[in-house]
Amino acid sequence: MAHIRIVTDSTADIPHEVRARYGIDMVPLKVHFGNEMYKDAVTINAEEFYEKLAKAKQLPTTSQPSPVEFMDVFKRLNDEQPDTQIISIHLSAALSGTYQSAVLAKNMMEEAADITIVDSKSASYGFGLIVVEAARMAQAGHSKEEILAMIERYQQERKLYFLVDTLEYLQKGGRIGKAAALFGTLLNIKPILSVDSEGEVCALDKVRGHRKALGRVLEFLRRDFAGKPVHAVIGYTSDKSATDELKEAVRAAFDLRSLDYAIIGSVIGTHVGTGVGAVFMWPADEGHA
Numbered sequence: 001m002a003h004i005r006i007v008t009d010s011t012a013d014i015p016h017e018v019r020a021r022y023g024i025d026m027v028p029l030k031v032h033f034g035n036e037m038y039k040d041a042v043t044i045n046a047e048e049f050y051e052k053l054a055k056a057k058q059l060p061t062t063s064q065p066s067p068v069e070f071m072d073v074f075k076r077l078n079d080e081q082p083d084t085q086i087i088s089i090h091l092s093a094a095l096s097g098t099y100q101s102a103v104l105a106k107n108m109m110e111e112a113a114d115i116t117i118v119d120s121k122s123a124s125y126g127f128g129l130i131v132v133e134a135a136r137m138a139q140a141g142h143s144k145e146e147i148l149a150m151i152e153r154y155q156q157e158r159k160l161y162f163l164v165d166t167l168e169y170l171q172k173g174g175r176i177g178k179a180a181a182l183f184g185t186l187l188n189i190k191p192i193l194s195v196d197s198e199g200e201v202c203a204l205d206k207v208r209g210h211r212k213a214l215g216r217v218l219e220f221l222r223r224d225f226a227g228k229p230v231h232a233v234i235g236y237t238s239d240k241s242a243t244d245e246l247k248e249a250v251r252a253a254f255d256l257r258s259l260d261y262a263i264i265g266s267v268i269g270t271h272v273g274t275g276v277g278a279v280f281m282w283p284a285d286e287g288h289a
Contacts, residue, residue: 003081004138004147007073007088009065009098010040012128013235013265022135025073029098030063031266040266049266050238050274062267064098070105078113085144089118089131089151092199116144118151121199125233125262125280126160158282159224161204161217162193163246165275192216193272214246218253221281228283229255235264235278243277250279257284
């Protein structure tokens with residue numbers, strides 16, 4: 001039986017203890033505050049990032065790993081066990097060049113290496129949940145084909161919604177104009193963001209006030225999962241307690257088989273800012289985690 005290893009990048013926002021439990025290898029993206037460079041989830045954790053972000057005069061920037069950084073991981077895994085099959089799952093190619101760096105790394109490897117690179121077409125725990133399930137299946141002895149079939153299924157079934165507290169970071173990152181950000185802030189407009197089937201960030205709705213935005217997210221989720229048992233993960237940025245209302249609303253509205261938290265890391269946090277709540281949900285049908 002082939003030995004399967006799962007590789008991902010830091011934007012999957014998988015807690016360190018979960019990566020350790022399932023033997024997931026992670027290649028970090030980088031965050032730049034001026035001349036200072038940090039490796040996401042390695043030399044800066046999410047809590048430290050949000051503290052620095054609150055004090056920063058300029059929005060930090062982010063950069064993808066190089067092909068060499070991926071190749072180093074692929075080569076190490078292949079050297080550890082020559083018959084290893086590697087499945088490397090990454091942030092949407094529409095949002096970052098990370099996926100392409102992994103593809104280039106694969107092409108730089110010896111032909112004998114068995115490496116499959118997957119564009120998750122998602123972000124944060126929207127693909128972190130897929131990475132964790134892939135690693136769980138690998139530990140349980142499933143084949144590469146079974147794992148890839150799961151990934152394809154989950155890409156269709158998982159849903160994610162971000163409740164953004166302020167438009168400031170979207171404006172600073174060039175996602176919306178300054179006038180629109182100011183207008184939205186004055187009117188207490190709360191955008192609801194998701195990632196579409198092509199892996200692009202999209203605004204599903206703009207609602208006035210947090211309570212109405214929360215209700216709208218629940219409407220989307222009920223449309224997606226009415227009557228189905230589900231798994232859910234609540235994502236947060238600078239303040240976990242700010243998602244308490246969201247968590248309780250999800251708990252009350254759905255047949256939950258699991259409910260966990262994940263902190264949104266520094267790369268995604270650069271673009272959505274502080275005070276964000278997110279829901280990542282997928283069905284708990286037979287054959288799922």
